[in-house]
Amino acid sequence: MSILIAVAEPTLAAILRNHFESARLDVIDNDVLHRKYLSEIIEIEEPDMVILHDTYLPSDFEEQLARDEEMLEIINKWRVEFNDSLRVVYLCERDRRDPFLGKLVAHNVLDIFNERKIIVEQFVEQLSAPPKYANVSKYGVGGLELEFDEVVEVTEMEESQEVAAPPTEKIQTEKAAKPSVPKGQKTKEILESVKGNLKSVKDAGEEWKQQRIKEKEMKESIPKEPKSKPKPKAKLITSSDIDFNEIIDLMPIPKEVYNRPQIVGTVVIAVAGVQPHLGATHTAMSIASYLQNQQHSVALIELNDSEDFDRIHALYEGEQHFLRNENKFTYKGIDHYKYREDLRLGEIIPTYEYVVLDIGAIEESRYFDEFQRSHVRCLLVSPYEWKGQWIKEFTEQITDPDQYIYLVPFVGKSLVRDVEERFPQLQFVRFTADENPYKVIEEGQKEIIHILDGFLKEDKKGFSQKKGILISVTSVVVTLLIVTAFQFL
Numbered sequence: 001m002s003i004l005i006a007v008a009e010p011t012l013a014a015i016l017r018n019h020f021e022s023a024r025l026d027v028i029d030n031d032v033l034h035r036k037y038l039s040e041i042i043e044i045e046e047p048d049m050v051i052l053h054d055t056y057l058p059s060d061f062e063e064q065l066a067r068d069e070e071m072l073e074i075i076n077k078w079r080v081e082f083n084d085s086l087r088v089v090y091l092c093e094r095d096r097r098d099p100f101l102g103k104l105v106a107h108n109v110l111d112i113f114n115e116r117k118i119i120v121e122q123f124v125e126q127l128s129a130p131p132k133y134a135n136v137s138k139y140g141v142g143g144l145e146l147e148f149d150e151v152v153e154v155t156e157m158e159e160s161q162e163v164a165a166p167p168t169e170k171i172q173t174e175k176a177a178k179p180s181v182p183k184g185q186k187t188k189e190i191l192e193s194v195k196g197n198l199k200s201v202k203d204a205g206e207e208w209k210q211q212r213i214k215e216k217e218m219k220e221s222i223p224k225e226p227k228s229k230p231k232p233k234a235k236l237i238t239s240s241d242i243d244f245n246e247i248i249d250l251m252p253i254p255k256e257v258y259n260r261p262q263i264v265g266t267v268v269i270a271v272a273g274v275q276p277h278l279g280a281t282h283t284a285m286s287i288a289s290y291l292q293n294q295q296h297s298v299a300l301i302e303l304n305d306s307e308d309f310d311r312i313h314a315l316y317e318g319e320q321h322f323l324r325n326e327n328k329f330t331y332k333g334i335d336h337y338k339y340r341e342d343l344r345l346g347e348i349i350p351t352y353e354y355v356v357l358d359i360g361a362i363e364e365s366r367y368f369d370e371f372q373r374s375h376v377r378c379l380l381v382s383p384y385e386w387k388g389q390w391i392k393e394f395t396e397q398i399t400d401p402d403q404y405i406y407l408v409p410f411v412g413k414s415l416v417r418d419v420e421e422r423f424p425q426l427q428f429v430r431f432t433a434d435e436n437p438y439k440v441i442e443e444g445q446k447e448i449i450h451i452l453d454g455f456l457k458e459d460k461k462g463f464s465q466k467k468g469i470l471i472s473v474t475s476v477v478v479t480l481l482i483v484t485a486f487q488f489l
Helices: 010-022 035-045 064-082 099-106 120-128 154-161 168-177 183-221 280-293 308-317 345-351 368-373 385-397 413-422 442-451 460-487
Strands: 002-006 049-053 087-091 111-113 117-119 247-249 267-273 298-302 328-331 334-337 354-361 376-380 405-409 428-431
Touching: 002 010, 002 035, 010 120, 010 247, 035 064, 035 345, 064 099, 099 111, 111 120, 117 120, 120 247, 267 280, 267 368, 280 298, 280 334, 280 354, 280 376, 280 405, 280 442, 298 345, 308 328, 308 334, 354 368, 385 413, 405 413, 413 428, 428 442
Parallel strands: 002 049, 049 087, 087 111, 267 354, 267 376, 298 334, 298 354, 376 405, 405 428
Antiparallel strands: 117 247, 328 334
16 A cells, blocks of 8 residues: 655654554655645556645645635545545544535545544554544534434325326326325325334334344353453554554644745746747746755746757757757756656656746746646736737736736836836836846846745755854864964963
């Protein structure tokens, strides 16, 4: 049984991985860091079980209701595609009566852990055994309650008998043959019949209850095994390294602290132009270069068929022809992925801190969905009034035009103000870049920081430089003091 961990919280993921591996269970190395890559990674890895976390696994939705609907839609898709062969385990901190848990059960999710802390033994043993409804029976099925009323209306009884009613012609024949019965007498006979049926049901229920009591008494009369004999564990748990009394905290970071914009895992930045030749590739390279300069791991992926990356690679290697057999090359510390028909984003994205997508012209792109799913969506536009129609046409075709960052590259501030006046509802950012896209000038750095607001991680380079300078100065001072001290001895 192979397990895919999709909790997107490193501490909890490491704890789960350790316990599963100690229990001799196969854990897939490729952890999932965002909901939108779940299905693609599952298609690649083909796990038998996926473990989801309600809070930590990021979503593009902020409202809880929208996040819940998204999760149910994902699971429903799996049920159709995999025919229940994929076992889904859900970790959360919710009240037992939460209707969402019942909806999970209705989607055949039979492993739900809704308490913050659970015992390792309980957790691993349940997942080692086949799934069963008894594990989730306390959650119900979406709050649906079925009741049997003892009082039955006559009209309801008559409607229920229509299912087994004979054809129309036969009914008419029988009506002609039967003597007429007074209406009141007929109603009385039907009520007597209903009471008789109810009595039969009650008698049958009482008989079943008595039978269950007898079975229980017989079962209890069988001698039990001596208490000294150890209870057998699940067959897959054979390692003596597991501390079964240990408690797993499913919320190592409290929900209150974690409810913030998610920058754990990979941040995806998409760059496209509202029309061709507006500088999308140049801009994508500049953003990737800035992030690499901060010592983050960065991938730059070409999602257009311009073949620019093949040209750059050939020039870099000093070749006259494209190196088509190589789909990836590293230049200036950035991993460049060339456009290929069989490009698998799900395999690339989770392995980097930042991924920059060079989509090219958005209207010609087959990757508009990837553009929409990205954390940061940059759309390059022209500030000139006679090209404003491109902006207008694009914003009229989408439902959330204010959710994009509209970059105005390589122009002065006055032109940016002009386009802002024509489209006051949109967010425009002037983007300044050097002629060399891999060189980020100071003004361009400030603009990139503004563009990536909310998605910037710790500046590793700045931290390491300050620490390095401090350590170096301290070391020199200490060395001079020691040398001076020895001269006086």
